[in-house]
Amino acid sequence: MRVDVLTIFPELFGPFLGTSLVGKAVEKGLLDVRLHDLRAYTEDRHRSVDDEPYGGGGGMVMTAPPWLRAVRAVSAEHPGGRPWRVLLTPQGRRLSDGVVRELYERAAERGLVLLCGRYEGIDERVRKTVVDEEVSIGDYVLSGGELPAMVLIEALSRQVPGVVQQRESVERDSFREGLLDHPHYTRPPVVEGLAVPPVLLSGDHAAIERWRREAAQKATREKRPDLWDACEEKRVKAVGGRGGRGAEGRGGANGG
Numbered sequence: 713m714r715v716d717v718l719t720i721f722p723e724l725f726g727p728f729l730g731t732s733l734v735g736k737a738v739e740k741g742l743l744d745v746r747l748h749d750l751r752a753y754t755e756d757r758h759r760s761v762d763d764e765p766y767g768g769g770g771g772m773v774m775t776a777p778p779w780l781r782a783v784r785a786v787s788a789e790h791p792g793g794r795p796w797r798v799l800l801t802p803q804g805r806r807l808s809d810g811v812v813r814e815l816y817e818r819a820a821e822r823g824l825v826l827l828c829g830r831y832e833g834i835d836e837r838v839r840k841t842v843v844d845e846e847v848s849i850g851d852y853v854l855s856g857g858e859l860p861a862m863v864l865i866e867a868l869s870r871q872v873p874g875v876v877q878q879r880e881s882v883e884r885d886s887f888r889e890g891l892l893d894h895p896h897y898t899r900p901p902v903v904e905g906l907a908v909p910p911v912l913l914s915g916d917h918a919a920i921e922r923w924r925r926e927a928a929q930k931a932t933r934e935k936r937p938d939l940w941d942a943c944e945e946k947r948v949k950a951v952g953g954r955g956g957r958g959a960e961g962r963g964g965a966n967g968g
Contacts, residue, residue, distance in 0.1 A: 716823070716824070717861055718779070776835040804845070892936060
């Protein structure tokens with residue numbers, strides 16, 4: 713899977729791409745991440761990528777020409793046709809497990825180009841001409857798109873066969889079925905008076921599976937009632953029944 717990253721700070725990605733599962737994926741050739749310095753696509757001697765905004769106001773805006781040249785040049789390098797171009801921005805679609813899987817399918821088929829903006833943002837004409845999709849990792853503001861790009865790359869890498877050795881762990885990830893993950897325990901069996909649930913020591917795999925399922929449901933109701941309501945809506949639609957939360961209700965009073 714090939715991912716191209718456009719940024720004015722390519723050096724930020726060095727440690728990330730050489731560490732843990734992402735580093736192993738890159739080393740094995742399962743993940744091909746190519747970094748491109750946006751300043752290489754400027755045409756003035758100062759390698760400028762920003763200017764004052766029209767209409768006044770604080771901060772600087774990234775100019776369109778370097779982005780247009782960079783995106784088009786990098787896109788032309790892809791052997792499988794034009795890649796999917798994603799701008800990391802708080803204005804984008806919220807990243808979720810479903811969005812990750814959608815983007816993985818696009819990346820596996822045609823590759824991705826990630827645009828990492830800085831300053832007050834990117835000239836709107838970049839969005840209108842060379843961006844296919846905008847993605848956000850949350851409703852807050854960072855100084856640039858590099859950290860969101862890393863978040864997306866790591867999430868995508870887990871979908872690549874061979875990156876995570878135990879494929880079952882990916883299939884059981886939180887949110888895969890719209891639920892949070894169940895609690896996890898390991899040795900020792902008792903920590904400061906808190907014991908591992910007996911069912912996990914029983915060897916009864918069917919009972920363990922039921923416990924994990926119920927624990928995941930409980931965690932979702934209590935910590936993320938918004939997710940639980942969405943799961944209930946899907947379940948009701950699937951069986952063709954009427955709406956409602958049923959006897960279990962919401963677990964907690966506030967959203968997570």
